[in-house]
Amino acid sequence: MPPTEGQPRDITPADIPRILELEPVLFGAESWNRGMYREEFSLPDRAYRGIDAGGRLVAYGGVLLAETAQVLTIGVDPDHQRRGLGSLLLADLLAIAVAAGAGEVVLEVRATDRGAQRLYERHGFVAIARRRNYYQLIGEDALVMRLTLP
Ligand SMILES: CC(C)(COP(=O)(O)OP(=O)(O)OC[C@H]1O[C@@H](n2cnc3c(N)ncnc32)[C@H](O)[C@@H]1OP(=O)(O)O)[C@@H](O)C(=O)NCCC(=O)NCCS
Numbered sequence: 388m389p390p391t392e393g394q395p396r397d398i399t400p401a402d403i404p405r406i407l408e409l410e411p412v413l414f415g416a417e418s419w420n421r422g423m424y425r426e427e428f429s430l431p432d433r434a435y436r437g438i439d440a441g442g443r444l445v446a447y448g449g450v451l452l453a454e455t456a457q458v459l460t461i462g463v464d465p466d467h468q469r470r471g472l473g474s475l476l477l478a479d480l481l482a483i484a485v486a487a488g489a490g491e492v493v494l495e496v497r498a499t500d501r502g503a504q505r506l507y508e509r510h511g512f513v514a515i516a517r518r519r520n521y522y523q524l525i526g527e528d529a530l531v532m533r534l535t536l537p
Pocket residue numbers: 413414459460461462463464467468469470471472473474475495496497500501502503505506507509
């Protein structure tokens with residue numbers, strides 16, 4: 388049975404072409420390429436999830452599963468932003484991290500991206516550090532945010 392539209396599902400290598408359409412729109416010079424996604428999807432300690440709307444992938448994200456889990460990426464098609472999909476996907480990734488036994492989750496976010504920071508704050512993340520020039524291709528700092536899990 389196909390997954391329910393609007394609900395998170397596992398992402399597979401078959402989703403890579405669609406992800407590569409969205410990457411430059413969402414991440415510009417910091418986009419990941421096909422090789423990076425192929426590598427990511429082959430790693431056993433990763434969980435990648437996506438949400439479909441209208442028969443196509445419109446949101447995707449991934450988490451590294453460890454004692455300190457890490458949200459690796461999260462993106463929503465601009466035509467589908469501000470409808471709760473980013474929040475739904477993040478909650479799904481956090482639930483997977485909890486189920487895998489993580490005690491905390493960290494992530495990096497562009498220091499100027501208040502929208503994404505708001506999303507993370509709404510889920511309990513707190514900024515704990517600043518990494519100067521972390522995004523070297525765009526010359527921007529990162530904020531490191533952390534969430535302690537129950
Ligand atoms: C960040 C991102 C994933 C949010 O996805 P989304 O589906 O639009 O997020 P949601 O609709 O679930 O938003 C949840 C809350 O986050 C905050 N938020 C999200 N985007 C925001 C924005 N552009 N400006 C201000 N607040 C924002 C709001 O508090 C929002 O709640 P509200 O709509 O009730 O006010 C999306 O904007 C995106 O893909 N951005 C480009 C890629 C990126 O920067 N990813 C994050 C870095 S790893």
